[in-house]
Amino acid sequence: MNEQGNDIPIIFTAIIAFVLLLAISFLVITFLNQRRKWQLHNEMGKLKEQQQNQLIEAAVRSEESERHRIAETLHDEVGAILSSVRLHFSNINALQLDDKGKKLHEKSKELLDDGIQKVRTISHNLHSTLLKEFGLNEAIRNFLTKTVQGTLVTVETHLDNNYLIENPETDLGVYRIIQELINNILKHAHANFINIESVLKKDELELVLHFNGNGLSQEEFEELRFRPEGLGLKNIQNRMILLKGKIFFEKNKKDNRIILTIPVNPQS
Amino acid sequence: MLLNIFRTFFDWSEVWALLIPLAILIIYKPKGSWITAIKWYLITALILGIIIDFYWYVNKEFWFGVTKEKKNYWDNNKFYNLQSIFRLLFFSWFFAVQSNYFKRITRVVPILFLSFAIILFVFFKSFTILSSHLMATEAGLLLIYCLLYTYRVITDDKPLFSTNHPPHWVVGGLTLYTAVNFFIFLFYNYLMYHSQRLKDYAVGVWDVHNALLIILCISIAIAFYYERTRK
Numbered sequence: 001m002n003e004q005g006n007d008i009p010i011i012f013t014a015i016i017a018f019v020l021l022l023a024i025s026f027l028v029i030t031f032l033n034q035r036r037k038w039q040l041h042n043e044m045g046k047l048k049e050q051q052q053n054q055l056i057e058a059a060v061r062s063e064e065s066e067r068h069r070i071a072e073t074l075h076d077e078v079g080a081i082l083s084s085v086r087l088h089f090s091n092i093n094a095l096q097l098d099d100k101g102k103k104l105h106e107k108s109k110e111l112l113d114d115g116i117q118k119v120r121t122i123s124h125n126l127h128s129t130l131l132k133e134f135g136l137n138e139a140i141r142n143f144l145t146k147t148v149q150g151t152l153v154t155v156e157t158h159l160d161n162n163y164l165i166e167n168p169e170t171d172l173g174v175y176r177i178i179q180e181l182i183n184n185i186l187k188h189a190h191a192n193f194i195n196i197e198s199v200l201k202k203d204e205l206e207l208v209l210h211f212n213g214n215g216l217s218q219e220e221f222e223e224l225r226f227r228p229e230g231l232g233l234k235n236i237q238n239r240m241i242l243l244k245g246k247i248f249f250e251k252n253k254k255d256n257r258i259i260l261t262i263p264v265n266p267q268s
Numbered sequence: 269m270l271l272n273i274f275r276t277f278f279d280w281s282e283v284w285a286l287l288i289p290l291a292i293l294i295i296y297k298p299k300g301s302w303i304t305a306i307k308w309y310l311i312t313a314l315i316l317g318i319i320i321d322f323y324w325y326v327n328k329e330f331w332f333g334v335t336k337e338k339k340n341y342w343d344n345n346k347f348y349n350l351q352s353i354f355r356l357l358f359f360s361w362f363f364a365v366q367s368n369y370f371k372r373i374t375r376v377v378p379i380l381f382l383s384f385a386i387i388l389f390v391f392f393k394s395f396t397i398l399s400s401h402l403m404a405t406e407a408g409l410l411l412i413y414c415l416l417y418t419y420r421v422i423t424d425d426k427p428l429f430s431t432n433h434p435p436h437w438v439v440g441g442l443t444l445y446t447a448v449n450f451f452i453f454l455f456y457n458y459l460m461y462h463s464q465r466l467k468d469y470a471v472g473v474w475d476v477h478n479a480l481l482i483i484l485c486i487s488i489a490i491a492f493y494y495e496r497t498r499k
Contacts, residue, residue, distance in 0.1 A: 019447050
């Protein structure tokens with residue numbers, strides 16, 4: 001009995017040490033399992049994001065090529081037909097017409113010119129050659145001037161002339177976003193003053209749109225872009241994802257703001 | 269001398285160890301559904317811990333006119349039994365708020381455990397003696413909770429990391445505490461009343477319990493800290 005009693009502390013200490021080791025191993029294995037699961041989860045998330053970006057890119061590319069095709073058809077076919085009509089029309093001797101005929105001739109010529117101009121504008125909006133030839137700043141200025149022409153909206157631009165980086169993908173993305181935002185401002189905000197500023201920082205371009213009227217807050221933007229009717233906002237968000245940029249909406253009574261931050265790579 | 273100071277410091281660990289998570293709780297004021305359960309466990313354990321160590325100190329030293337004859341009244345064993353009951357109740361509450369998975373089991377287990385404690389102390393054992401049966405049962409039940417929790421974490425598709433899910437720290441500390449203490453509690457009565465040699469050994473083994481309590485308290489403190497930084 002005594003001999004057995006002498007062994008008890010040793011056996012008991014061994015049991016405690018073994019259980020302690022077992023418990024520690026159990027916790028370590030659980031931790032490693034969780035870490036592995038976490039890594040796999042992250043990898044899966046990245047793959048999912050990559051796949052989503054590829055889908056967005058494909059959608060944007062197909063939209064751009066479709067725009068290009070429509071713009072070319074409008075310019076080269078519809079525009080050419082209208083110009084030909086205009087040429088034939090101008091060959092009509094208006095002097096031989098009576099007063100009513102003269103008036104109708106003049107009105108038709110006006111409408112035809114208007115039509116030709118509209119086709120040109122739509123064609124250029126769909127596919128801006130100005131963007132390719134003169135860069136983003138000039139394309140934005142030109143778009144704004146043409147868009148507000150004949151309206152009561154005042155437009156100001158303070159664009160950073162240091163932005164000379166030619167990255168067609170980025171420029172086209174930014175241009176389309178600005179187009180969509182300006183159209184939305186004119187359509188929904190009922191603004192009569194728009195100001196666009198751009199600042200080129202170290203490796204990002206910051207564009208700020210100031211406007212009066214009914215603005216949009218960030219929360220409203222987040223809510224609207226998931227609605228079926230918020231297609232324009234969804235497109236903006238998709239393009240921002242592709243550009244890896246950030247967009248922020250600020251709603252104020254007199255000065256609403258939309259801030260775009262787009263990373264630019266000077267080497268590209 | 270230095271060893272004596274360290275010895276006294278370690279002997280009082282059942283009090284000061286609990287102050288670590290309580291200090292984090294007061295400083296950072298973390299908010300979470302599980303915090304309340306742990307907070308009440310810490311407060312109860314602290315009160316009982318102070319009484320336990322105070323009784324032990326009085327029993328050990330001649331103090332404030334307490335004569336040797338009266339020292340038998342200063343037996344702290346009953347408070348260990350009480351602490352065991354409260355520990356199971358508060359940790360059941362803690363697991364109950366973790367997920368619906370624990371709702372049913374955490375309702376049944378405390379009732380069964382309380383019934384077991386009542387039957388044990390009314391018919392079989394004295395409440396004034398530290399009960400190996402009660403404390404080992406309590407440690408075993410808490411260990412089952414911990415294993416069920418870990419099983420759920422492992423089989424869940426969603427990864428839950430310790431920093432984004434602070435209760436993991438509490439469960440980790442509790443797993444260590446209960447796994448080892450289950451055996452200490454189970455054989456404690458046997459060791460204490462078998463022979464003087466084994467009694468001395470049992471007193472020494474209690475240091476392992478104290479060390480694991482310190483680890484548990486530190487893991488609770490870490491959980492409180494991460495709960496505060498969690499968004």
